[in-house]
Amino acid sequence: AQVRKGEKGTLIQYWKFTEEKIKRDANGKPVIGADGKKVKQTTKLDKPRAFSASVFNAEQIDGLPELKKVEPRWDRHERAEKILAASAANISHDQEDRAFYSPSTDKIHLPTKEQFPTADNYYAVALHELGHWTGHPSRLDRDLTGSFGSEKYAKEELRAEISSLMVGDELGIGHDPSNHAAYVNSWIKVLQDDPKEILRAARDAEAIKDYILSSEQKKTATVQASAKKEPPVSSVDEAAQRLAGSFKNPADAERFIAAVNKNVAQRVQHHYHDQEEELER
Known part of the structure; x- marks a missing residue:
């Protein structure tokens, strides 16, 4: 090439x-x-x-080889939906043609999914607004007091836009810059006044991306941790009774139930599956 x-x-x-x-x-x-x-x-x-x-x-x-796009092996929309759900953000689909985050109510407002041309477009906009949502004082605590057209507003939009690029690349949903083209002139003015602002914006955008993706990771870790907890005694007893009912020899079933009850009484911290394997051995 x-x-x-x-x-x-x-x-x-x-x-x-x-x-x-x-x-x-x-x-x-x-x-x-x-x-x-x-x-x-x-x-x-x-x-x-x-x-x-x-x-x-x-x-x-x-002479450069044609770029071949590799389709993600997972459902990108499913993952985007999980990230939105894991964030626990308050999202309302109550708008006709606007999408915005309200700092005063800590709420994201979007049009319905059907009003977007593609699923990628919907999730890109939703995750962009989720980027603003991270600026709440209880989260990353950024200055969200700027009104439309102000310097503060332009700086916050720049951070959300860069984070949208990062998250869109991570999930494979892409990025549509036309949605925020109205801010370009104000971004240019901000960067002309202070060229180093792009570095600060990129740093904050990285923090936004990490915060958004961490909600998904925390949710997964919580689910995995819950799966490792010892089942309630009632669940163990119920499962033991069901398994014992499938034994051909009544004496084996009786010994099995007795062994389970003994383990529960001793508060052995094992999964019921582990107890079953031990008894079988």
Whole structure:
């Protein structure tokens, strides 16, 4: 692949927060791994380093293989729905053509799902508003006092928009910038007045994304933890009775019930499945 002659690149800045180095022993010699190669380790830099580079769009390059999109192996809409549910945000589908988050009532307002052209579009908008929702004082506590058209409003929208890009990429639902094109001029003014605002906005957007996705992870962890708890005595007894009813030998059934009752009485902290396997052995 080769950049086409005459094309102009776009200058970007990127940051390095870690550095990969050769691992060394107490004598300063490189550590050799089992594969015979030098072992490398990643260390966190005391101060991040900034770099600049010129990048080119694929349309400016000849000979580049066509991009093949890989479809997610999971249902992206199902995961997006789970994230919204796990957040426990108060969401009302009571709007005709508006979507917004109200800080005063801590409530997200959306049109009905049927009013959106695609499911991807619905979830992108819903998760964008969920981004604003994270700014509540009880969550990430951002300044949400700005009125429409103000500098504060533009800064908050910039954070929500960047987080939408991140979450949309994570879930595979994409991102539609046309929904927030009205804010572009105010963003340009904010960044012209303070170019470093984009760095602060990206930092906050990363925190928004992490907060949104963490609600899903916490919900999963809670479900898994609940599954590991010892079943109530009544549930154990009921399950034991059902299993005992399938035994051909009545004496085996009687011994089985007695063993279960003994374990419960001793408060052995095991799943009933583990108790069953132990008794079978």
